[in-house]
Amino acid sequence: MxxxxxxxxxxxxxxxxxxxxxxxxxxxxxxxxxxxxxxxxxxxxxxxxxxxxxxxxxxxxxxxxxxxxxxxxxxxxxxxxxxxxxxxxxxxxxxxxxxxPVPMEPLCMWGSLFQRSWSCLDDAVREFGPRWQQAFGATADEAFANLYKDPAALRRFCGLMSAYSIPQGQVLADAFDFAPYSRVMDVAGGAGGMIIEIGRKHAHMRGIVMDLPPVCEIADEHIAAAGLSGRFVSRSADLFAGPYPAGADVITLGWVLHDWNDDNCRRILRNCYDALPSGGALLIVESVLHDDHSGTPFGVLMSLHMLVLCEPGARERTQAEYRTLLEETGFRMETLVRLPAPRDLLIARKP
Ligand SMILES: C[S@@+](CC[C@H](N)C(=O)[O-])C[C@H]1O[C@@H](n2cnc3c(N)ncnc32)[C@H](O)[C@@H]1O
CATH class of the missing domain: 1.10.10.10 (Winged helix-like DNA-binding domain superfamily/Winged helix DNA-binding domain)
Known part of the structure; x- marks a missing residue:
């Protein structure tokens, strides 16, 4: 037909x-x-x-x-x-x-860092691959290795992540019932913008920001500036090698899975699974596409952003695609909550 x-x-x-x-x-x-x-x-x-x-x-x-x-x-x-x-x-x-109160001037990095990759969109669409070499004369690994070695540039990059993750964290802190939980861990949580907001709103919560060592140093400063040093800490661990720090009964994963292909997402999700107790919650904070792969203008745009910046296979995903990844790694998907922010909330649980 x-x-x-x-x-x-x-x-x-x-x-x-x-x-x-x-x-x-x-x-x-x-x-x-x-x-x-x-x-x-x-x-x-x-x-x-x-x-x-x-x-x-x-x-x-x-x-x-x-x-x-x-x-x-x-x-x-x-x-x-x-x-x-x-x-x-x-x-x-x-x-x-x-x-x-939330500095958003770092968003102008869209005009420096990201614009250079987007200007190579023609070739990204032709060849299905990121544009680091073409835009910056370095591979993604080399560019990130340089970033982690340059404290001023890394601080600026963390500022950009925080401009998104602090408001997102404020919305998340209201949208999810943290009352039954005691410790949240933000895996690859950057400077901690998202879970610091959870800590501010929920005085009973303890927290761990997990990221690479130079980012953890910046997260520690943000935790101290928020007056949360008694309850929140940073811990360095590798996203893929694991193991992740133990003790959290909620894990947040924001703008992490969309950076990676399905194989790498399964590695990350298995590490999350191993770090959680039975009954623990996994909160995926991403722009979730509709079943036909349409979405908000920003969600659709970010899927192209992943094309120019990340490995082939990195993309914004539909709820069904997340469900498959979650079930393959032992999680049970519970609900999708559409949030009044750039990213949505997908709640999953370790049985
Ligand atoms: C796109 S940012 C997201 C940050 C934060 N979750 C947010 O929502 O703003 C990705 C984060 O992954 C971290 N990252 C990248 N590779 C990693 C690795 N191998 N191990 C741990 N963290 C890693 C980066 O340092 C960065 O903070």
Whole structure:
């Protein structure tokens, strides 16, 4: 039987088509305005109070006329507010400053680090492989080895992870009932952004951030800064070699499985299984695709992000694909909770 045809829709007018396509092709110009504003220190400078383009130009050594154009562009995107000739940070831009409650300025690494790999998307789609060599002249292993050896770059990378994982952790802390549990371990938890938020919200919880040694050092600083040193610790362990630290009855795995192919995911899940007691919970925090592999725009985009950055086979997965991986490694999948954040929550249990 022939498969059902894709519904044919009437062709839009040339103007409608142009409007839609023009919006698509210029979206990166908006991103670039954001990156430039971060790079030039505009949000940081405006944290001190509203200013005119001429004043900002003088303080930041920018030409006042292009500075004014950039400020107008940022105002159009909702990042600045304008009163006459003076500009101020909008409430959301307050997150782009050094003293923000959750610093989000590191998100501008999308315009430095990631943009270089995305610019090779044509070849990634042709060849089905990451773009490290093409974009950076180094393999992924070499690039990460260099990152782990460079404290300033690693701290910056951890800042990017935390910009995502802290808000995600705040949502997760509300979405899952931690009352029956006592110790949470975030496997490959980066600087600890996600589980520090669980620790803040659930005073009875103890926690372990597991990652590689140089990342654990940064996690320790974040744990101390959050006042959680009595209850939370970092422990280094290798994701694949294991064994993972013992003692947790909940494990969180956020933006880990999507980095790896199915064989490597099974290795990670088996290590999680071995580290948990019977009845222990596994919380997978990923953008879970729909059965037809569609998803939120960000989820679909991240699957391409995995294409340009990670090994072939790394991708965002559907609930059914996670269920298979979980059952193959002894877990029972319980529920998918859609969260009001970039990533969802899949709850699984060790029987
Ligand atoms: C994409 S980040 C996710 C961080 C964090 N879970 C989050 O949601 O923000 C992947 C993490 O895996 C860690 N990682 C990579 N390879 C690892 C390995 N072999 N053993 C332990 N951790 C590893 C990295 O250091 C990094 O912190």
């Amino acid at each position: 022939a498969s059902p045809a894709v519904e044919v829709q009437p062709m839009p007018s040339a103007t409608e088509a142009l409007n839609q396509i023009n919006e698509i092709v210029t979206r990166y110009c908006e991103s670039q305005m954001f990156f430039t504003a971060c790079n030039l220190g505009i949000f940081e400078q405006l944290a001190g109070g509203p200013a005119s383009a001429a004043e900002l130009g003088e303080w930041l050594r920018l030409h006042p006329e292009p500075c004014r154009r950039l400020l107008l562009g940022l105002t159009g995107m909702g990042l600045l507010q304008r009163d006459g000739d003076r500009f101020a940070n909008s409430p959301v831009a307050a997150y782009l400053t050094l003293h923000a």
